[in-house]
Amino acid sequence: MRITEEYLKKQSGYGLTLARIHYRFPDHPLIINPLWLIWQYEDTCPDFPRLNAYLAWWKRKIEGDVAFVTVAHSLLIKESELRCVDGVYTLNATRH
Secondary structure (H helix, E strand, O other): OOOOHHHHHHHOOEEEEEEEEEEEEOOEEEEEEEEEEEEEEEEEOOOOHHHHHHHHHHHHHOOOOEEEEEEEEEEOOOHHHOOOOOOOOOOOOOOO
16 A cells, blocks of 8 residues: 555644634724635644735735734644444445
8 A cells, every 4th residue: 555645744734724814804903804715725733824825925915914813723634533443344235
């Protein structure tokens, strides 16, 4: 069995990240607008390097300042999901 790089990333703490970004309108800084941003990338908690890179890009390229960010993170592989298997048995299988 070959262990993939993606599996090793998941084992080292990468997980799916959901971020809700609240930003201020450039011409009305007292108004804060929430934006749901669902990350389809894997990111690590608590540093969130990919999310921080996106927020740095936002600061450089978009006029609206980020007011605050709410983050949810879920590991893709948890210890409780790993177990040893002695064999795989198929019952009532028919060939066509």
